[in-house]
Amino acid sequence: MGFNDRFLRACRGEPVDCTPIWLMRQAGRYMSEYREIRAGHHFLEMCKTPELACQVTLQPVDKLGVDAAILFADILLPLEPMGIQISFGKDEGPVIHNPVRRRADVEVLRPIEPDSCGYVNEAVKMVRHELEGRVPLIGFAGAPFTLASYVVEGGGTKLYRVCKTLMHDDPTTWHALMDKLADVIIVYLNAQIAAGAQAIQLFDSWVGNLSPQDYREYVQPHSAKVFAHLDKSVPHIHFANQAGAMIELVKQAGGDVIGLDWRIEIDTAIRRLRGGVAVQGNLDPMVLFCRPEVIREQARDILERVGGRTGHIFNLGHGIHKDTPVTHVQALVQAVHEISAEILGRTQ
C-alpha cells in the first residue's frame, strides 16, 4: 500500500479521490488497546515515553482506517520546561501548582529550546518510521489562550473568571504572558515539524468562551504571531472550539485549514470564510452514540453540504468521548469514504 496523501491534498485544497478523515482524540480511552497500555502506566509517563506514545498514536490508524495519525501527547507538556508545575489527577483533569496571576509570575517563566520536550520529537521520529509512509502524521500544540486559561486559572474552569479579570484589569501582564506562551508554542511546534510532523494543529479548545471583542484584543495577535513564525513547509490547522460566531476572526489569525465545531453548518462556515482556506469538521461527537444508520445519515448531511468542493477534511467538532463504541467510529470512517467518493463521482 502506497502513501495515502488525501489528508495533505485536502489541506492544500487539491482534488482527492474521497474525503480524508481523522478524529480529534482518536488515540484515546474509547479503544481497548489504549486502555490496556494505560492500565500499566501513568498518563504523563505515556506522554514522555516515546515507545508508548508511538504505540498509542498508531493504534487508531490500524484499527479505524483514518487518513492521518495525530501524535499522542498533551497540550500542557511544553509548560513544564517554562517552570509551570503540573500534575494530572485521576480523572480530575490537570492541576497547576503555581498559577500565574501577577507580572512577577510571568517574569520567572522561562523560554524553551527545541529539545526541551525532546521526548515529543523522539515520538514524532518513531511514529514516522513505524508508519512507513502509510498516512501523514499531525503534530499539535495548545493555542496561547487555551494554555493561558490553565496557567492562570490553575487548572480547568467553567467560568474563566480569573482569566477574564486578568486580561481586563491588568492587560500588560496578560499580554506579557500570552507573548511568552506564543514564543514557546512556536519553538515547540517547529521542533515537531523538524522531527517529521507533516502537518500541525493549533488547538484553541476554550477560546469560544470569550466575546469576539476580547478575542480580537487579547488573543488574536498572539495566535497570529504563532502562525507567522511556524515553518511553512507543512499545513497548519487552526481549531477554535465554540467560535462559530467569530470564525472570520479565527481565519484572520492564521491557518491553512480552519477547524470547526458542530455548532455551525459547514456550508455556512465555508461561505462566511470566503475561500483561501480549507475547512475541517464538523460532526457532533455525540452522534457516534446513535445507531450506525444515523451516523451514516449525519455524515452524508455534512458531505452533501460541502458538495464535492475541494479543501475539506472530515472530523468531529470536538474530541471522541471515552465511552464511544469503536464499531461506530469504524462505521463513520467507512461512511465518509464511501459517501464522499459517490458525491465526488457525481460532481466531477
Place this chain on the structure above:
Amino acid sequence: MGFNDRFLRACRGEPVDCTPIWLMRQAGRYMSEYREIRAGHHFLEMCKTPELACQVTLQPVDKLGVDAAILFADILLPLEPMGIQISFGKDEGPVIHNPVRRRADVEVLRPIEPDSCGYVNEAVKMVRHELEGRVPLIGFAGAPFTLASYVVEGGGTKLYRVCKTLMHDDPTTWHALMDKLADVIIVYLNAQIAAGAQAIQLFDSWVGNLSPQDYREYVQPHSAKVFAHLDKSVPHIHFANQAGAMIELVKQAGGDVIGLDWRIEIDTAIRRLRGGVAVQGNLDPMVLFCRPEVIREQARDILERVGGRTGHIFNLGHGIHKDTPVTHVQALVQAVHEISAEILGRTQ
C-alpha cells in the same frame, strides 16, 4: 415617579430616552437581601410562596434601578403538574426522578391547566400590585428543548448524550415529548400574561449545544409552536444561549426580541438578523468581576456598536454569577443609562 416604559418601548422598537437594562437572574444569591430570605426557606418553597417570590422579585428593582422586574421562579416548575418528579439538592442542581426515555414515559405525561401553577400567577398579581406601575414585570418559561434536556437526562448535563441519541434514534418519541412540553409552556405563559405579566421571555439556555441541523429538525418547530400560540398583547423575548452561529434560525422560530449571549458582537447580530426584531444583550457576566472602569468601557463598547438604533435592551449574555459584587452591578446599570443617553443625544 411615573411608569418607566423604556423596556416595553425598546421591545417594540420605539424611541427611548436611554437604553433600558435588566439582568438575567437579577433576583439571586449575589444580593444579601436575597440570601437572608433564602437562609430561612428552601428554594422550592420560595418559588411556591407568592409573598416570598414577590419580595425577592422586587429586591433588584429597588436596589439596582433596573428598568424591568423578572418574576422569581424556576423553569422546571410547570413540569411537576405534568407528573415529573423533581428535587433540588443543595447546590447540586435539580434531579428528575422519573426521566423520560421511551414512548410510554411520554404517554403518561399530563397536560396542565392555567391554574396548575397557581402560585406563579398569584406571585405575578402580587408583584404587579407592589410595583404600583413603576417598571414592567417580565414572566418567563424554559423553552421546549431546555426543559426536555432536564426531563430526558434526569438533571443537568454537559454532554446531552441521552437527549441527542433519543432525538436521532427515536424521533417519534422525541417529537411527542417536545409537543407535550410546547403545549404546557403555552398554557403556563398565557396564564402568566393573563395574571399581569407585561412581557415574557422564553429561555432556551442549553440549545446552543445542538448543531443547527438538529435545531432545525428537532427543536425549531416546537419553539415556533409556542410563539404562535402565545397571547400577542405583550412582547415575547426569545433567548437562545450559545446560539450565535444560528441566530437566523432562532429568529425564524419566533419572538419580538432576540436575546444574545456574549459570544457574538451585537452589531454583527443586528446585521445578520436583518431587522423586524429587537435585540437584548450582550455583556459577558464575568465582566462584572472587573474594575468598575472596565465595566463602564465594556458597556460603552456594546452601546456604541448599537449606535443609538432603536430596539435594544441591555442585559448580560447569561445570568449574574452568585459571587458578583452588587456595587459592580449598580455601576453597570448607571453606566448603561448615562452612556446610552449620551449616544442617543448625539445621534438624534
